[in-house]
Amino acid sequence: MFIEFFLILKTTGLPVSLREFLTLLEALAKEALPYRVESFYYLSRTILVKHEQYLDRFDQIFGAYFKGIEEIDDALFLNIPEEWLRQNAERMFSEEEKAMIEAMGGLDKLMERLRELLDEQEGRHEGGNKWVGTGGTSPFGAFGYNPEGIRIGGESRQRRAVKIWEKREFKNLDDKVELNTRNMKMALKRLRILTREGRPEEIDVNGSIRRTSENGGMLELEMVPSRRNNVKVLLLLDVGGSMDDHIETCSQLFSAAKYEFKHLEYFYFHNCVYEQLWKDNMRRRSESVSTYEVLRTFNRDYKVIFVGDAAMSPYELTYPGGSVEYRNEEAGMVWLQRIKDRFPDMVWLNPLPVDYWEYYESLSLIQRFMDYRMFPLSLGGLAAAMKALKNRKLAFKQG
Amino acid sequence: MKFRSTDNYIATEDLTIAVNAAVALEKPLLVKGEPGTGKTMLAFEVAQSLNKEIITWHIKSTTTAQQGLYEYDAVSRLRDSQLGEEKVHEIANYIKKGKLWEAFESKKRLVLLIDEIDKADIEFPNDLLLELDKMEFYCYELQKTIKAKQRPIVIITSNNEKELPDAFLRRCFFHYIRFPDEKTMQAIVDVHFPKLDEKLFKNAMKVFYELRDIRGIKKKPSTSELLDWLKLLVVGKVGPAKLADLDLKEDLPPYIGALLKNEQDYDMLNRLRYGFRR
DSSP states (O other), X not given: OOHHHHHHHHHTTOOOOHHHHHHHHHHHHHSOOOSOHHHHHHHHHHHHOXXXXXXXXXXXXXXXXXXXXXXXXXXXXXXXXXXXXXXXHHHHSOHHHHHHHHHTTHHXXXXXXXXXXXXXXXXXXXXXXXXXXXXXXSSBEESOSSTTSBXXXXXXXXXXXXXXXXXXXXXXXXXXXXXXXXXXXXXXXXGOOEEEOSSOOEEOHHHHHHHHHHTTTSOOOOEEOOEEEOOEEEEEEEOSGGGGGGHHHHHHHHHHHHHHOSEEEEEEEBSBOOSEEESOGGGTTTSEEEHHHHHHHSOTTOEEEEEOOOOSOHHHHHSTTOOSSSOOSSOHHHHHHHHHHHOSOEEEEEOSOGGGGGGOHHHHHHHXXXXXXXXXXXXXXXXXXXXXXXXXXXXXXXX | OOOOOBTTBOOOHHHHHHHHHHHHHTOOEEEEESTTSSHHHHHHHHHHHTTOOEEEEEOOTTOOHHHHHEXXXXXXXXXXXXXXXXXXXOGGGGEEEOHHHHHHHOXXXXXXXXXXXXXXXXXXXXXXXXXXXXXXEEETTTTEEEEOSSOOEXXXXXXXXXXXXXXXXXXXXXXXXXXXXXXHHHHHHHHHOTTOOHHHHHHHHHHHHHHHHSTTOSSOOOHHHXXXXXXXXXXXXXXXXXXXXXXXXXXXOTXXXXXXXXXXXXXXXXXXXXXOOO
């Protein structure tokens, strides 16, 4: 009877398998549970959910399903923080527009209307004067007659927007790509730091023979700890915007890195690192981690690899509030410096061809900041970057 | 017989259901949660309330799955052979049984606690898949299969230092111990300090939750820290009034060492006191 429920869990991306479903049925048959939906909820949760990151999703689906609603609220729907709009309202609207807003009943009314519209609207929309979309006269949306209106969705034409509010659905970098990653894996292998550490648990054959013969033929053993790759890597990936052109390369890198480094941690950011990072692009607004948290969690042994094109508006680096997404209290550079202070071994991989580098002001800024340890995301660049992570004196020479 | 809250352990409803389901279906139960929320305690309480013996296997970074099964001491056998010892002819003399073997051998059903599984090598859980699933393993040296006489109740704890492999998770039931809400916390404290002054408790809780709410605390104090602290407050005869108007921006609470366990957190608190707010 719960097959439908199970299928919905499966289609909404909760990793459940038939085995767990059968276990649940078995549990229901065996366990005399009180007839309460809570008990069923707890039981199914303990059997079907295997990781705390899925608890929330499970709760949502469970709630929706057992209310008799079969449509699950799109987890990607974002509520726009009112605070942000208010902060920016002053700056973003001209006097005329402000008057218009007043005419429509003030900002509160407008916000309400916006929510209604987002709720009502399904799919993408262009033109017209009601829906939130592109090219219309509605005060919401991109490229509208309200030139500096609130941008919701849509791609910036110059790819260097100074302010966007986008309901982004960044594509997660897929780490299952296996094609063409072998070369990258080989390049990444240069970062192996093999150490003999810990308990001696392997017999050192040569040493044992030597000692046994010294001992007049009586057995005498020599033990050594086994060799392990102890390198720890923290991968910080830029996603969205101009990085969309490089998704394939980045996915390959990510896939190779996941395979090669056992101690690999990764986080995403957009354009520049600020106080929040996230692990899942689909749920970045609900499940981000504070950058402070990341700085504290990982110790100095971690080698940091940035992956990004470093092409952004220079304000994003140098001014508080320069982020294209929200009001950041501190400039991007401040955050980069914090990361630099924490992790002495750091390189930047840039998917842009080296010839283009000089055309971006922000890129030069970051290059200087990184002490020229920015490498192109090519096989050669990758190998050089891995070398640089082992030798702090190495830098990338252009041309 | 079912597991439920005991005289000294408060189990929430979801936890009892998870434990009882794991017991009934003979599946390992994986327990996660913030440090100090009673994950390890749980195994002992389950053993006690179901009246079972408990075998604990504490995992360290160097622990291998094989050690849980058995270890063959080839070196001492070699040495004995040189010394002409009699026991060298029997290989079983050199097999050291591990915790899993011990648990499998028991005639009565018992509780097996595999504590902090995430401390071990990343492959460790994968090496135990068959053993936990079928509750049997093969001993090559003796050429025989060791099979559990009674499937033990397996409780596994993890602190999330490493991700566990999917194949392993599939074989387990999972429960995440949430940090207790105030009502549950009250029940827990009641169990440990039945005669606690109500005012003192209220004020202490206020300070405790304020401390937990400070942004950027590395190791948030949790249940076990709270219990230690309350004990110190009682022993040190700290009156409720002393905690009543305590403002974390002004003063450190008494016996703060019981709550905060690392110096960065002191730093954070000091910064708060001297007004260097981030």
